Amino acid sequence: MLLTVDVGNTNVVLGVFKNRKMIGSWRMATDNKRSADEYGVIIDQMFRHDGISPKDIDDAIISTVVPSLLFTLQHMCLKYFNITPLVVETGIKTGLKIKCDDPRQIGSDRIVNAVAAHAKYDGPLIVVDFGTATTFCVVTEDAEFLGGAIAPGIKTSATALFEHTAKLPNVDLETPNRVICKNTIENMQAGLIFGQMGLAERIIEGMKKELVSDYGKKYEDIKVIATGGMATMVDSGVSCIDVIDRRLTLDGLVEVYEKNKAVRKK
Missing domain, CATH: 3.30.420.40 (ATPase, nucleotide binding domain)
Structure with missing residues (x-):
């Protein structure tokens, strides 16, 4: 399954997709003061509530307009999902x-x-x-x-x-x-x-x-x-x-x- 993370100025929106089909989506407040562990525990709880295990996540992609949160969420993905996420940034293929x-x-x-x-x-x-x-x-x-x-x-x-x-x-x-x-x-x-x-x-x-x-x-x-x-x-x-x-x-x-x-x- 693919974890998608959209970090906005107000909310962080998560989605989990399997073969392009959305399995679930969640929303939490954007908070620069949260640590990677805090984000990881919150996401883990939301996933488990909907029957998704962290082991089900095969890869991840992050888009953020809050640069200060990028390292935090990258570290969270590595620690809680054992994944180094793809980041939407200069040089990535978009087709545009x-x-x-x-x-x-x-x-x-x-x-x-x-x-x-x-x-x-x-x-x-x-x-x-x-x-x-x-x-x-x-x-x-x-x-x-x-x-x-x-x-x-x-x-x-x-x-x-x-x-x-x-x-x-x-x-x-x-x-x-x-x-x-x-x-x-x-x-x-x-x-x-x-x-x-x-x-x-x-x-x-x-x-x-x-x-x-x-x-x-x-x-x-x-x-x-x-x-x-x-x-x-x-x-x-x-x-x-x-x-x-x-x-x-x-x-x-x-x-x-x-x-x-x-x-x-x-």
Whole structure:
């Protein structure tokens, strides 16, 4: 079985796959202070709860946007699974043609999402990840990664308002019934959630126009694939998203692993 590990700024998401079929998935908070042993024990308990033994894991792949956790999780894999994991980093085979100024600056999560989206939905594509940051990536049918955009995620924006203003509270992320709201909490919810919806619509529309004018794509052929914890909330108020795929990153890790497994030395 293959262990996939997606380390985000907010959560670490795990998946176990057998012959490309997902056996289970788990989520835990990202914590820089946890040791390799703490991560190992927590993961071991989650696996055993669902009937999976560490001995069942044959290999592992890690994607992280938190560099300080990479060594910790590599050590965890070695100690608890006797595996040196494959890491999504510069030089790994992805099948993508990166058309950006400096490919090293692109987050591994964006690369993995693009790989999965192209494998599952072909192209041209706009891939949106509504996470700690909201990222937009453009991939052609020829697997060219053209670039994209990055904006603060809803939770990040909410935290910024709470921490950098004297009187605004920390609010639950719920969609209000109106845009003209009568109290501070709903005012903030409207600005955060409807603002993210408007941001998504504006950027996606602009990207589609550029794909048509600069790259000769047909507007109606451009698919928009969304993933991330806030995707469903944003999708409820927009018409620009075609598919929500919650497994996109984990499936992308499987795709990247398959492209590199022939040269693996565990």
